[in-house]
Amino acid sequence: MYDVIIVGAGTAGLSAAIYAVRAGKSALVIEAASYGGQIINTPDIENYPGIAHISGFDFATGLYNQAKDLGAEVKFERVTEIADEGSIKRVRTSQGQYECKAVILATGAKNRPLGLPNEKELVGKGVSYCATCDGMFYRNRVVAVNGGGNTALEDAQFLSNYCSKVYLIHRRDKFRADEKEVERLKAKDNVEFVLNSTISKLNEDETGLVSIDVTDKNSGETRNIEVSGLFVAIGQSPDNIAFENVAELDEKGYIKAGEDMKTGTEGIFTAGDCRTKTVRQLTTAASDGATAALQACGYIDSLS
Template sequence: MKAIKNLTLILCLVFLVGCLNYSSTKNFKKLDASVVKIDDSTYPVVIIGGGFAGLTSSIYLSQGNIKHVLLEGTIPGGAITASHSVCNWPGEKNISGIDLANKIKEHAISSGANIINAQVNSVDFSVWPYLINIKENNQDKIIQALSCIIATGATANFLDIPGEKEYFGHGVSKCATCDGPFYKEKTVAIVGGGNTAITDALYLSNIAKKVYLIVRRDTLRASGKQTDTVKNKSNIEIIYNTNIKKVIGDNNKVIKLEIFNNKNNSTSELNIDGMFLAIGAKPNTELFKNKIDLDEQGYILTHKNQKTSKSGIFACGDVCEPEYKQLIIAAGDGARSAMHAQSFLAKIGFSTPNTNIENNVQDQAQKITPEKQDVQEIAPAKKSVPTKNLTQKSQTFGSVIEVTDEQQFAKEVLNYKGKVVADFYAHWCFPCKMMHPIVEKLAKELNTIKFIKTDVANVEILAQIWGIRGVPTFILFENGQEVARFSGGRDEVAFKQIINEKLNN
């Protein structure tokens, strides 16, 4: 009797495996690439995301002569562009994140990559070819994909505590490289105990007078030589077993933190000038909820060879890596995704043309759309600089005026009778570079408004006078008086809306 049961079980398993194999084969037969016309809106592969994983996929597809398009999204080059120092990329002993990202992007373009700066509005993976709704140059359109590689990365977390969002850009920052130089000889706090926190602490210790590293556990998660350096740096103090409960400011800038010792249950205040967040990230997978399988944290579930739960859709990089967020891993994932996408295309009957892929690369600088940041506009601050002898507005502009000193600022802004948009940027700041093409475009379009820009790294006195504590910061003036300001990036539509509302344009 037992033998009969075992035989029955074996027969059932054989039947089940046969059904699964049939189902898999049948699925590929349903997806017949030979009947799909590849045109300007249909691609063998669409890569969503322009970080290291996506760019590496693009390099491999280009060298394999597979037509594809890479949609850069809001952060060309990925999150690493905010890092001032990368020390673990093979062949580069020490290089900035943006320089390394530019090298990878240049490699992709020289290989034949088609890169466009577009954002994805939605995806439809219930039909094939897969449908991807994108926004490019403020125009919505739909493109089709036989296969898709998702490389959307992850976004740095907030603490979600009182005062944090209110003072973002005014003492609260996610980017030590961008905003660190504003805290020369000041006191700052870094929140986090991982590799990013350690790197930021070392960087800021060379600028700030005092650096507090606030860790909620009794040990650092980071390891290696940099950890030992942090522990031995005279102006870095590590505060263990501590949570931040509240960011406290004076309605203009951060002045202190309310902290809680979770070991002895005591509450105290810590006087600081700025707080930098280095507390991990969440995957950028909102687009893919209920479209492909995600884990409990929202990361894309991948199986062998970067495959997702949908045929022909692959994921790579931080969007599917909850533990080790490393460039080298993202690049490896990207290469593997590209090769398996190519294998998938072959299985569904797609034949690679013998001609070289046309490189349709557009002018990247004119298409950059920055990431919108959660920053709160603050009330205009009163300045002591006089606004005498206002110049009458009697001309149109159309370009952005570079202001290089305090006297020129007074002439172009404070003593000008009319409307002015002032861009306070820094030449090292990647989000600032992302905003430049948008500012230039709006200056041409809104040519009755004067647009000026000033590099606060070179004109520090203006940063001090106008209380600039984060870049980019935009201040709107009318008749020499500040009427509004905001920090962080905006897309073109949102930026234009703010200008029209605040300046009654």
């Protein structure tokens, strides 16, 4: 029997574990893949207060080690179901089941695909969702990045250091990203902005991706751009369907919860990118984790 079980070992989940064990509670973190979440692929974090520069891997590893050193337990299993049995919550995984008094859902979100017919088949053959993971495979080659947020522009910036040319494709004429990032890219000679446009087709041969068709939303004209690689950065989607019996989801699949991190089920809390919120940043994930842990501790104390 654990006090708190935390589903997900990203920034929110590990922050929750740190705060839970510091409050004197036993905590189990269950993660399906590897610790750190998506931030682990970021080469340089420069927007976390108090830390001027750090790699995503080092940041995540620091969180992981801190949680473990404080006494949190971590298991790498996939959670398949959560049963609410009043004061007891039963968490079932691919390898067994665990009991606890409170659950914190910190499942994060996954990359959103373009939805084109042959996109899935081309993953690893020209299509990627992680520039820092796969960018070096395209050294001195032509690539494209699709998206308009900070992630897309950071990907384009990273790729511009290694690739001969980078096309940045965005469906609008203005970016959601920080203006600082936009101006930095505009100064790059090997970066070309393709605005008000969407990718309508992925063209391939026996080796993989060879070009993309890009359609201008205003004129309707389609342009063929030869590229060796396409990096998709058009947002994220949550994976919370397995928990809809204990946490209400919105139309996009995010867990409905306010700044108190409480779901509609007593003893079930949430934190991070998997919940309904406006801002999804590293700092807000850590904040969510701390809040969820303290709320869970308060709930557990109320049971006695």
